[in-house]
Amino acid sequence: MRGAGGTRGGVESFLLGLSMMFAGGYLLLQSIKVTTVFSMGYGLYRFGGMTLTSGMVLIPMFLGVAMIFWNARNWLGWVLALGSLIALIAGVIASVQFHIIHMSLFEFLVILVLAVGGTALFARSLMDSPPKGQKS
Numbered sequence: 001m002r003g004a005g006g007t008r009g010g011v012e013s014f015l016l017g018l019s020m021m022f023a024g025g026y027l028l029l030q031s032i033k034v035t036t037v038f039s040m041g042y043g044l045y046r047f048g049g050m051t052l053t054s055g056m057v058l059i060p061m062f063l064g065v066a067m068i069f070w071n072a073r074n075w076l077g078w079v080l081a082l083g084s085l086i087a088l089i090a091g092v093i094a095s096v097q098f099h100i101i102h103m104s105l106f107e108f109l110v111i112l113v114l115a116v117g118g119t120a121l122f123a124r125s126l127m128d129s130p131p132k133g134q135k136s
Helices: 011-030 054-070 075-094 105-126
Strands: 032-036 043-047 050-053 096-100
Touching: 011 032, 011 105, 050 054, 054 075, 075 096
Parallel strands: none
Antiparallel strands: 032 096, 043 050
């Protein structure tokens, strides 16, 4: 009978490693706080001494949408609308900040042991080990 991943590795270490990896990843993601500073006055891009805010990006978008409604084949309207939408999405993504919440050293070590140890067990179970009674 073949083990995890079609190898002779152990199914038990595969399942234990997978569950440890998921538990460590879950605890790590639960300890990260995500915030944003995005608003209509948020400076997205800087050109020389002028700052382009997220509210200013909406002006070409409105012009582009109006041009599209006037004539759907107008390529300039599509460029303005899609370019502004891409700039807004990039600005929102760029304004996201990640912070790790305060935790004790014990909690941090438990997360690391679960995540790293689970990954190592998982990877070891996928390696082809020699049959029992045979040396490597």
